[in-house]
Structure formats: structure tokens, C-alpha cells
Amino acid sequence: MNVVVRPPRARATARLPVALALAVALPLALAGCADPEDGGTEPASENAGGQAQEVNLSPDQDRVTTEAVPEIAALVPEEIRERGTLEVVSTSGTVPPLSFYATDDETVIGVETDIASLVADVLDLEVTYHVVDWANIFVGLDSGRYDVGFSNITVTEERKEKYDFATYRLDNIAFEARADADWTVTGPEDVAGRSIGVTSGTNQEAILISWSEQNEAAGLEPTDIRYFQNSTDYYLALSSGRLDAYLGPSPSTAYHARVTGETRIVGTFSGAGDDIQGEIAATTLRDNGLVEALHAALNEAIENGSYGEVLARWGLSDEAVEASEINPPGLPPTD
Known part of the structure; x- marks a missing residue:
């Protein structure tokens, strides 16, 4: 399933109708613990000051947004610019705080969705979220059905043979x-x-x-x-x-x-083994011309502070990267 969300210049909600039946024990302790009367928030962690940090688990996410940057948007391949959408793929929404269901059991929320939304903002594109199982992320990237995966994908040397990566979080x-x-x-x-x-x-x-x-x-x-x-x-x-x-x-x-x-x-x-610090990356088909735009958009979000806001709201500030990299050393092959 997918939904088109226009990157707003004010905060907005992305809604993803997901046709996956979920017999929920865990996600959701999460969604189940949130009280609809208080807007679907719950304490998720404590910050350095000892105060509880609330996480919005409702479908009305009031996401962090950022402005379009024309010179970065110009790096997007012509076919995608003419289409006007960034086709983003992620997994089926069962792993908080990465990607999981909101209190309506339909809308997928989390840090991966938020970062993808920031990238689309910078690139001045509407974002279409496609929710699939893990294996079909790569099937869809291979076929060109999806432009980019934001789904906690680790850079590996084997994957680099087929995909380009723009990093955005430690793994x-x-x-x-x-x-x-x-x-x-x-x-x-x-x-x-x-x-x-x-x-x-x-x-x-x-x-x-x-x-x-x-x-x-x-x-x-x-x-x-x-x-x-x-x-x-x-x-x-x-x-x-x-x-x-x-x-x-x-x-x-x-x-x-x-x-x-x-x-x-x-x-x-x-996540990359004993000798390398693993990194999570936006993943796109190798040599399709998109990775430079993704890389520049991520660095813009890092520099303007919106990236840090997203990580903070999900309690992941300690996994921040100082800058996005293209195709850094990854997890080595197992054979």
C-alpha cells in the first residue's frame, strides 16, 4: 500500500493505509499503552536532565519539516523531477522507534519515515511511502519501482555491488x-x-x-x-x-x-562487525543518478538542525552522524 504526502511548509501528517493484518503483542504495547485522551503520547526515555521524554504515538505526527533547497533539488534525476514524487520503500511497520504503527493501527510512524520526509522536503518532492516486507524492499529497488529505501538498511560490501548508499545514522x-x-x-x-x-x-x-x-x-x-x-x-x-x-x-x-x-x-x-562502525543509509539502485541528491539533502538536514530534531524526538541522538557519506566501507562479505 502507499500514500502520497506533500512535503509541507508547515508541519503535516503522513498517513499510510497499511493492508497488513497485525496480531499485535508488542507494537503494540506501544500503541496499546498510549492514551487517546492525551493525544497518544507516552514517556519513552529520560534525557540528561532526568525528565521523561514523551513520544507522540498518534497518527497526527506534527513532523519536523525543512525548506526546499533549489540547488540540491536540481541534482535529482530528470525523470524523478518531472514525476514530482520520491518513491520511498520501508518495511511493514512493526519495529519501534524505527518504523511502526500509530495508535490507529494503520499509520506507520517512526524515525525512518521522518528522515525520508526531511529528504523529500529538501528535494521539493512529494513523498510516496510504500510499505512492504524486507525482501521486497530490494526486489522493488531492483525493478525501479521504488527510488530509495529508508528502512534501517546497513551498508555492506555485498550490497554495494548493486546499490548506492547515503548514510544517515550509526548502526x-x-x-x-x-x-x-x-x-x-x-x-x-x-x-x-x-x-x-x-x-x-x-x-x-x-x-x-x-x-x-x-x-x-x-x-x-x-x-x-x-x-x-x-x-x-x-x-x-x-x-x-x-x-x-x-x-x-x-x-x-x-x-x-x-x-x-x-x-x-x-x-x-x-552492525558492521568488529572492525568497522556500521552505518545506516538511504539505499538506491547503483548508478541511477539519485545518490548525490540524497547525500546533499541529508547533509542539508544535518546542517540546518532538522535532522537532530528528528533523532531527539525518537530518543536516538546517540546514533547521529556528523555528515552523510556516499558508499563508505561496509560490513564485509561472509565468505
């Missing part, structure tokens, strides 16, 4: 276990013989496979890697004891642990 991953877990993860040996959940096709999967292979080579037990495609399923597996931990994006795991109190983080690592 950290975390092991989330039940709140009563009495173990921590400091390296590969700590997941030997344990059942760990992960989503297929992610850099988390690549790292977990690599760690399991290292353990086997050292004479330790392999990791029992189990695959999940949505948060409802892996949190049910965690709560029932069928999983020892789930390895996912640090923002979403930390957010869930903080909001529910049912889990805790037992280890955090770079």
Missing part, C-alpha cells in the same frame, strides 16, 4: 533476552550452543552466522539460529523460553526493553 545491533536472563554477550563464545533469533537477509544474520562458524572452528557448539520476520513472533518465542535472545537493531530492542520491562539488553555491537 548498532543488540542481543535482547528476557529480563531474568543471567548471562551477557561480549563475543562469539557467549552465543555458542544458544538459540538466537534473527531476521533473514540482515547484517545481524551475517554476523551471527560468522560467529557460529568461528565457534565451531574453535571446537565450541554452533549457535541454534532461528528465523523470524516480525516482532510478534520473536517476542512470543522469547517469553516462552524457546529463544535465549533475539539479535536485532539496537534502537528497537532498547525501546522494547524500556517500554515493556519484560526484556533486557545483554550485549551491544557495531
Whole structure:
């Protein structure tokens, strides 16, 4: 499903009708905890001053916006400029605070949507959001159906063979276990013989496979890697004891642990492995001419402060980048 949203010069709401049935246990503790009487907000974290930081979980997002910059908009390929829309693809809205459902159970909100909206503002384009599962992000980019993915996509060396990247956030991953877990993860040996959940096709999967292979080579037990495609399923597996931990994006795991109190983080690592700090990036088909415009638009948002406002409202200021980069070193191939 998709919806066209005109980048406003005043704050506005983007509504995404999503035709995905969601039997919600987690997202939503989130949406479920928000009180419609107070506009759908809840305390999400504490800032340095010790005051609770509220997150707007309603469909009326009052998003941070920024002004169009004509010289940056001129970098957009002619076909897209003539069309007047930026076709943005993201996953199905089940992972707060990255991308998840608002209190109406239809509108997808989160930091990924907000950053994509800022880019469209700078480029003076309307933004059309397409909500699909993870695998279909790349299928749609390959076919040219979508212009760019904003979906917590990590830069990897393998992906760079097909896609161009403009970075906009640090990528950290975390092991989330039940709140009563009495173990921590400091390296590969700590997941030997344990059942760990992960989503297929992610850099988390690549790292977990690599760690399991290292353990086997050292004479330790392999990791029992189990695959999940949505948060409802892996949190049910965690709560029932069928999983020892789930390895996912640090923002979403930390957010869930903080909001529910049912889990805790037992280890955090770079999403690109031991030697490289992973980075999340706007992802577009290689050599299609769009990456320079995305890169310039992201840097404009960083410099004018709107980017910092977006990260702050979702409690992700510690994942800010000083500047967007094009195709930096990424997670190395697993073979």
C-alpha cells in the first residue's frame, strides 16, 4: 500500500493505509499503552536532565519539516523531477522507534519515515511511502519501482555491488533476552550452543552466522539460529523460553526493553562487525543518478538542525552522524 504526502511548509501528517493484518503483542504495547485522551503520547526515555521524554504515538505526527533547497533539488534525476514524487520503500511497520504503527493501527510512524520526509522536503518532492516486507524492499529497488529505501538498511560490501548508499545514522545491533536472563554477550563464545533469533537477509544474520562458524572452528557448539520476520513472533518465542535472545537493531530492542520491562539488553555491537562502525543509509539502485541528491539533502538536514530534531524526538541522538557519506566501507562479505 502507499500514500502520497506533500512535503509541507508547515508541519503535516503522513498517513499510510497499511493492508497488513497485525496480531499485535508488542507494537503494540506501544500503541496499546498510549492514551487517546492525551493525544497518544507516552514517556519513552529520560534525557540528561532526568525528565521523561514523551513520544507522540498518534497518527497526527506534527513532523519536523525543512525548506526546499533549489540547488540540491536540481541534482535529482530528470525523470524523478518531472514525476514530482520520491518513491520511498520501508518495511511493514512493526519495529519501534524505527518504523511502526500509530495508535490507529494503520499509520506507520517512526524515525525512518521522518528522515525520508526531511529528504523529500529538501528535494521539493512529494513523498510516496510504500510499505512492504524486507525482501521486497530490494526486489522493488531492483525493478525501479521504488527510488530509495529508508528502512534501517546497513551498508555492506555485498550490497554495494548493486546499490548506492547515503548514510544517515550509526548502526548498532543488540542481543535482547528476557529480563531474568543471567548471562551477557561480549563475543562469539557467549552465543555458542544458544538459540538466537534473527531476521533473514540482515547484517545481524551475517554476523551471527560468522560467529557460529568461528565457534565451531574453535571446537565450541554452533549457535541454534532461528528465523523470524516480525516482532510478534520473536517476542512470543522469547517469553516462552524457546529463544535465549533475539539479535536485532539496537534502537528497537532498547525501546522494547524500556517500554515493556519484560526484556533486557545483554550485549551491544557495531552492525558492521568488529572492525568497522556500521552505518545506516538511504539505499538506491547503483548508478541511477539519485545518490548525490540524497547525500546533499541529508547533509542539508544535518546542517540546518532538522535532522537532530528528528533523532531527539525518537530518543536516538546517540546514533547521529556528523555528515552523510556516499558508499563508505561496509560490513564485509561472509565468505
